[in-house]
Amino acid sequence: MTGAPAVQFRNIVKAYGAKRALDGLDLALEKGKVTALLGPNGAGKTTAVSLMLHLTKPTSGEVTVDGLAPGRKELKERIGAMLQDTAAPDGLTVRETLQLFRSYYRNPLALDRLLQIAGLDKEKNRRAASLSGGQKRRLAFAVALAGDPDMIVLDEPTVGMDVESRSRFWEVVRALASSGRTILLTTHYLEEADAVADRIVVIAQGRLVADGTPDELKASMPMRSLSFKARRMPAEQELLALPGVQEARVSGAFAHLKTKDTDALLGLLLGSDWGVSDLQIQSASLESVFRQLTETNNGKEKESDQ
Numbered sequence: 001m002t003g004a005p006a007v008q009f010r011n012i013v014k015a016y017g018a019k020r021a022l023d024g025l026d027l028a029l030e031k032g033k034v035t036a037l038l039g040p041n042g043a044g045k046t047t048a049v050s051l052m053l054h055l056t057k058p059t060s061g062e063v064t065v066d067g068l069a070p071g072r073k074e075l076k077e078r079i080g081a082m083l084q085d086t087a088a089p090d091g092l093t094v095r096e097t098l099q100l101f102r103s104y105y106r107n108p109l110a111l112d113r114l115l116q117i118a119g120l121d122k123e124k125n126r127r128a129a130s131l132s133g134g135q136k137r138r139l140a141f142a143v144a145l146a147g148d149p150d151m152i153v154l155d156e157p158t159v160g161m162d163v164e165s166r167s168r169f170w171e172v173v174r175a176l177a178s179s180g181r182t183i184l185l186t187t188h189y190l191e192e193a194d195a196v197a198d199r200i201v202v203i204a205q206g207r208l209v210a211d212g213t214p215d216e217l218k219a220s221m222p223m224r225s226l227s228f229k230a231r232r233m234p235a236e237q238e239l240l241a242l243p244g245v246q247e248a249r250v251s252g253a254f255a256h257l258k259t260k261d262t263d264a265l266l267g268l269l270l271g272s273d274w275g276v277s278d279l280q281i282q283s284a285s286l287e288s289v290f291r292q293l294t295e296t297n298n299g300k301e302k303e304s305d306q
Ligand SMILES: Nc1ncnc2c1ncn2[C@@H]1O[C@H](COP(=O)(O)OP(=O)(O)OP(=O)(O)O)[C@@H](O)[C@H]1O
Pocket: 016, 019, 020, 021, 039, 040, 041, 042, 043, 044, 045, 046, 047, 048
């Protein structure tokens, strides 16, 4: 990591009664990077975001934003947040909403730039309450950027956006990171995290279970998918009996296997008399990495509950 981290969580515990929403979370966010926080429902993502925004306080541990405690006045202008249930004030038009939020800051972004970011120039005189769900999310994004913040928190930002809005949205996010902004986002769309994030942090049960670039996370999972055609296709049982094969399925002309030891399996297949051709190997998708990580962790939790 270069330079001081923009945001640091140190051994954070956040308890609600007996429930630990965060259970010893250590995490540092790098400046100028897009970090995606992933985890199943209830993992603690919103709690982590809320701590950073000073919407709640930790039970123990310390959060700092640029070395300062969240909630400090100096930070208010520097953090922009788009939360899950952001709603525009009643009765205002899109333009009035953006002007209102611009008025809170000393150096706001220009209105035209915000309308462009939201893709709502044509709708600027419409009442914000009458916008579609996706348009409201885009307006919330522009509101988050009104003060030209250098740290941006996006909690499930693309829910309700159509495909085109999403890809435009991610383009703006990438451009913001390229210009040095630090971005923390939560999402359930793993393919978006894969495409957009410099770094992915997976939490489960309030604890960090993986941390790395999308490629590092995928490479960390030894399970690979391997498919091939065969002139004489063996039965699924026969494939399952091969050393290291964990799953086997024959579908039409193709066999699909899952294994942790691709090299050994390749040797066996090519040395067999099945007439193997069209071999393809795929590393784990981010989705399967996520499933393996969070299932393993839930399993541990269940065992330790007993
Ligand atoms: N105010 C609260 N009172 C009691 N429990 C809470 C409170 N806020 C969160 N929790 C609990 O803490 C845990 C973590 O919740 P959190 O909302 O941070 O998860 P999340 O990862 O954001 O989930 P989701 O993906 O569903 O949004 C959950 O078990 C939740 O029920």
